[in-house]
Amino acid sequence: MLEIHFIIKKHIEIKRFDKFRVLILVTLKLDIMKSNLIKFCAIVFFSMLLVNCDREESENQILQSFNVEETELNAKVDNTTEVISDIFLQTYEYEESAVKSKMHPFLPECAIVTIEITDTSKELIIDFGTEGCEVRNGYILKGKVNMSYTRNSETMTKVIDYTLEDFFVNDIQFSGSRSVTRQKANDNGNPQYSMSMDLLITFADGTEASRTGVKTREWIEGSFNGNWGDNVFLINGEWTTNFKNGNVHSTTIKTPLRREASCRFLVSGVVELVRTNYSGSLNYGDGLCDNLAMFTSSDGEEREIRL
Secondary structure (H helix, E strand, O other): OOOOOOHHHHHHHHHHHHHHHHHHHHHHHHHHHHHHHHHHHHHHHHHHHHHHHHHHHHHHHOOOOOOHHHHHHHHHHHHHHHHHHHHHHHHHHOOOOOOOOOEEEEEEEEOEEEEEEOOHHHHEEEEOOOOOOOOOHOOOOEEEEEEEEEEOOOEEEEEEEEEEEEEEOOOOEEEEEEEEEEOOOOOOOOOOEEEEEEEEOOOOOOEEEEEEEEEEEEEEOOOOOOOEEEOOOEEEEEEEEEEEEOOEEEEEEEEEEEEEOOOOOOOOOEEEEEEEEEEEEEEEEEEOOEEEEEEOOOOOOOEEEEE
């Protein structure tokens, strides 16, 4: 009986030991599973974090690239509208000058000028044709510029209206009109042109934008000497450019833009650009004739812009 009791007792103890060992093994397995679960969750979390960071960085790069692209288009419009102003002012000043030659000194032979004069008014049509007509500084113009104004040589101010008809500067199309007030002399004693503009712009890739605003052009060097190549203008003003996708660029000239007739690009001056969630300044340089400008965002990042 004692032997049987001892065997039974030993068997019970072994069973207890086995249960304890099983409990330990189960606990260890649970700990391992918990540890692996934590590691898995950590891996998933950091993977998602990296994906989100990469996605945000990619979206920021796309947005930044898109903003720079629109800034370049905006700057191209700034520069090419000055080409239109050059043509307009050259033609008007020559037509109103006392001395004229058989050939227009500022327009190429491929441009045809038609004039209609009454006792009180004068209308001009400058036709650059449909094939393209190269003007000074290498720009190719197409289409027509229609000008009209009241004849009065004694007045100190004169309003000149002009419209653009199927008009292109290189591959950029401009439609719309301008009203220009010409002063014989401003407070500095220089001729000045104050312009209100309402233009529709279409780029070669089909991108469309409209521009409205005001601009003044002060003729600070070379006025009325018969040589257009040494003329220099200072430009001030503000305008708004609305892109068809809904983006709006507000432009204000902070440092006057310098336009030299001997250069096809603006050579200096600073404009402030403001757009929703994106703003900065565009610097056209320190007087060097080149096709570059520097855009500085509100965050201090700099990007070179080609005109």
